[in-house]
Amino acid sequence: MRKNLPRRWACLILGGALLMPYMMAGALVAGLAGGESGAFLLPLQVGLYAAVLPAVAVTGLFLPVRGLEVSAAQGLLGARVETPPREARRSWQERRRTATWFTLHLAVGGVVSGFTLAIVPFTVYTLALPFLGDSVMVLGAEARPGWPALPWTLAGIVLLGALVLMAAGAGALLTRLAPVLLGPTPGERLAAAERRARVLAERNRLARELHDSVGHALSVVTLQAAAAGRVLDRDPETARTALDAIEQSARAALEDLDHALGVLRAGDPPAGPAERGGWATLDDLDALVAASGAPVEREVGDVSAVPGPVSREAYRIVQEALTNAIKHGRAPVRLAVAVRDGELRLEVTNRTAAPAPRNGTRGGRGLKGMRERVRLLDGDLDAGPATGPSPDGGSGKASGPQGEGWWRVSARLPLRSAP
């Protein structure tokens, strides 16, 4: 503890320093209200101190002080505070904790700072008393130089000792409370665990995909190449068949690899509560529609020829589009899925209450996510107002009547990426 004391003291002084602006503002307000000039130089006014603490607490709810306080607790107090994850949105639970800590830090730090500012000079002064030439007045009593001043000196030293004990106690108290108030909240722990699990699930999915597709294809390539090599002279026809198989397997493997690398490069797996572990494919559309609870007219063609990676991404696109349609649009919602000309065509159409904006600015993140998926698969995505569900699943944009309108999201995904 002795080793830590100077740093902890510094942390307490920091708390006092952070309290200063509040005290000064408080003094200013009190001065204006009382018609007197603000007492800037007397920060240790107990009433003012008590009055500004609520202000400290309120600002602690809103100011981004958590990072600073965590650094201070870790670096100065030496507290074992787990660095909380960076969350885009602050929860109220976290705000309350941070505000509690902030108030505590400034309140305790303010008191310790005040005493430090008062006691240290006082002690130095009492040490000097015996050596002064004349008697002086100390706190209303006369102190004569020489031996008679000794009690004053002793008192100064005792006060200094008390200050050290006080700082140590306050530092220890804050150090104990820091992990509780500054560490990750249960909600943050849960979110972090969920994020980890999602990343892990995605990684496992990719590993399995690579194992199944690329590993398998390379096995076929190896075996077929070995076979071709052995019969090249005797049986050119078999060798040729083997070479064809090699070409096809290798190409399919490259496509799968392309997809897997695309997902890896994209970084974090896309989040979503209804993600179903990222394994759902177009075969799961029925379940998806049923789970949405909304009346959806369906026209789903034969999708058995759609490769696994495309099918999974298509499922997510449909999921996203249906979610948007149900959330923002009106019934009827119509879903069309078909394979034509080597392409998978998806279309989700819904009525809109208000006239749809003409330039397709609606749909923020969801649309962006869809575009991202479609881009990875070398496809096209079109979203915008329409006259109604298009009969051919194409993207015929048209001007609808003003008032009620239709909104359509349509995507085309090539089943095989371009050579």
Add this chain to the structure above:
Amino acid sequence: MTVRVVIADDEDLVRAGLRVILSSEPGVEVVGEAADGAEVLPVVRRERPDVVLMDVRMPAVDGIQATRRLVALDDPPKVLVVTTFENDDYVYDALRAGADGFLLKRTRPDELLRAVKLVAAGDTLLFPAAIRALAARRPPGPDVPGIDRLTGREGDVLRLMARGLSNGEIAAELVVGQETVKTHVGNVLAKLGARDRTQAVIAAYESGFVSPADHG
């Protein structure tokens, strides 16, 4: 003597590749194919092959179950599990189910043919290093009952089996006759209740009788 082989794999291209490689070798004949574990048993009953090349993952009945069924036959063929990846937990399960060894699909043709002939001859452990690597990834298993009843010499023979030595090599190492080694191997298998060398060696690793770290 011709080695008669049945290939079980759900992937046409894998079966075709294996068939071409095996058929190109004199003394090896592919007598049947199966596209699923469920089809293996009838083919084996009909053709009575010496060796079955068995894929691990197949749609209806996987290679592990199929191996178990084959091993239960009166005069079972040797089973070589064929797999894409070495560090595959299924491989170990297949070996425990009674497979005689395993092959990687990326194995070179001459090694593949050597493995098929060796396992047909039946007196060598296939790929001792790979089995050791698999065993090293496993926590020590339960005690194998018969292992403490091995004589000192039988223990020596088991250790050499684990290193992948054939009967002839073990005979040379221990300076005894090959017939003596055969007797010892027979006793080891009987005491451990093992069907073949692979099972005996796996038991030796699992019980800690032989440690994967013993030999590099």
